[in-house]
Amino acid sequence: MSETILLGAGERPCTLLLSRANRHGLIAGATGTGKTVTLQTLAEGFSRAGVPVFCADIKGDLSGLAEAGRSNPKIEQRAHELGEADFAYEPSPAVFWDVFGQQGHPLRATVAEMGPVLLARMLELNETQEGVLSIAFALADDEGLLLLDFKDLRAILSHVADRAAELGTAYGNVSKATVGTIQRRLLMLEQAGGEQFFGEPALALADLMLVTPDGRGAVNVLAADKLIASPRLYATFLLWLLSELFEELPEVGDLPKPKLVFFFDEAHLLFRDAPRALVEKVETVVRLIRSKGVGIYFVTQNPLDLPAAVLGQLGNRVQHALRAFTPAEQKAVRAAAETFRPNPRLRVEAVIGELGVGEALVSTLQADGTPSPVERARILPPRGRIGALTAEERAAIIDRSPLAGHYDTAVDRESAYEHLVGRTTAAPAEGPRRTGGAPVRSGNPWGGAALPPRPLPPVPPPTPRGSRIPQLPQGQAGGGLGGMLGDILTGRGGKREGVAESMAKSVARSMGSSVGRQIGNAVLRGVLGSILKR
CATH class of the missing domain: 3.40.50.300 (P-loop containing nucleotide triphosphate hydrolases)
Structure with missing residues (x-):
């Protein structure tokens, strides 16, 4: 080669x-x-x-x-x-x-995977609004509520607004007007079709x-x-x-x-x-x-x-x-x-x-x-066709894809919305459908067996209020990304407490309430969140 x-x-x-x-x-x-x-x-x-x-x-x-x-x-x-x-x-x-x-x-991505920093950028929120969104993520982590799709995010924001007075001491002040502004931004994103990305x-x-x-x-x-x-x-x-x-x-x-x-x-x-x-x-x-x-x-x-x-x-x-x-x-x-x-x-x-x-x-x-x-x-000219495929050609290729059937139907399992609204069961929901396609095939046309179904991430157990990940000892974080993570979790760097620090605390809460792969993802997502915010 x-x-x-x-x-x-x-x-x-x-x-x-x-x-x-x-x-x-x-x-x-x-x-x-x-x-x-x-x-x-x-x-x-x-x-x-x-x-x-x-x-x-x-x-x-x-x-x-x-x-x-x-x-x-x-x-x-x-x-x-x-x-x-x-x-x-x-x-x-x-x-x-x-x-x-x-x-x-x-x-698709889950709301939790997107995280408050990138979600705030997507919604074009200001610092105050981003802080309230970070509080919503922190509360969901502390109470063991999964944030998977659009309705989960709406439900946790409404929950935060309802408990605004109670949450002020533990998380910081929350204004119902600010929550309302975030909800309006979510409505605009939903009307643009962006809600289909979450789930x-x-x-x-x-x-x-x-x-x-x-x-x-x-x-x-x-x-x-x-x-x-x-x-x-x-x-x-x-x-x-x-x-x-x-x-x-x-x-x-x-x-x-x-x-x-x-x-x-x-x-x-x-x-x-x-x-x-x-x-x-x-x-x-x-x-x-x-x-x-x-x-x-x-x-x-x-x-x-x-x-x-x-x-x-x-x-x-x-x-x-x-x-x-x-x-x-x-x-x-x-x-x-x-x-x-x-x-x-x-x-x-x-x-x-x-x-x-x-x-x-x-x-x-x-x-x-x-x-x-x-x-x-x-x-050098390409070997493939220069120009767009027809809708029929695209649909045929999608149907022959080795991933056919793995992502085509959305799954709606029990998460924050079901817990907060009171619904105890969730049935599979129909996802967006392609137009002009043939029935989905079960084999892998690239050779070999079809790819196996991927299990959904486990539901983390509720975390007791106030639990936090232990802080890193001084001097062990080192430089580079490790140093950044150490600075975030230990509070070094001389920054005044604000949205960035509250987000770091949210990361720590998330780490304390996750298992398996979610622990590693939460740590590194916290790093990226700090990278994008600080």
Whole structure:
């Protein structure tokens, strides 16, 4: 199996070393310059190398990689000219996902997994409102109430409002007006369809890292054409997915190839209106997730859409054409040119504006970790279809998926809503249904037996009031994430008590009331919550 992915060629071939693919990357360029085709070529290359891929499909164009490309002499000639001697049209093993459950397997998370920090960002809450939301999570932890779906969150917020006077001493002041504001934000999210994201069965990260019997990695395609209409929801959802990967994957250091490559399209939405503290902590996550075998590739129109601190972490770069008609655009072109290692044969600043569709400036990390000199290259065409699938083709692929039947029906088990409203039983609920599909098949068309059903997480026992996880002794936390966790739990750092500290206490309560995998997840989710908040 090849140790490189061929991206294209100019005066020399432009390749991406798989052993350096976890150093992250950037695909940038103006609208219509070929970013999506470059993304498809890269995704197919990783898949053929046995690396699973996750990417968001903003316009529906990426879905075509699930079918073999149509014969085109110009494409074939271009591929041969660029050095792809074995070029042949072929589909990639695609798995389609959709938060709304219409164009792929429903993709869900529980309210508890999302946590108060990311949920507050999704709802665009201020600090006071976020504090009340953290109190609701803390109360649920202390009383052993599972927060799984949308109605659980509504029920616990109503419960907090009803007990506002009683809770003030133990948790802090709660205003019924603030709870009402949060409930209105939840209503807006519900009307936008966002409530379908919360529930069970929740996504198992192992299902994003499937490999076919012949060694090809699955290409997970998230249908985001509807999701992108709510930019904050889109950005927060992908940030949550990154946080889950960060939490659950073990440290592996540098591998011969990544365990997963994550493409973050429309990446500027993650940083739009973000406070400086958030940007700094996202940079930390981007830097540390590399050692877990995950490569992140940001896709955006202009490199300046990303903060300089994040841009500095991206070692592999593909820069398509930028147009410079205004002084601000000319400044952006100069800044983009300065990020490349110079090539004495190229005037990069001038070339950026001259690139045609399907051309790009390419610089990737070499074996010694240094960037290669920038090269003007023609990008290799993909082997899959360029363009969107029809609804019938998409439905047929979904029905043949190895995950068919695992996520299609929502499960509504006893949780906070049932306890607070007084209902003692919960029947399975119908989840979002796909349209135009055939009956779900029970076998695994990728070979082998069908994947077994995944058990739901156990219900944690109620935790006595006032229980807390013991504090870490001074000096044992160390640096890095361990140090951050130690600072959170021991109160070091000289910060005044506020929302961040109340959230840390919520994490401690959650750790005290969880079992098994939930304990580890709560610890690391607390770390990420602190990273995103402090």
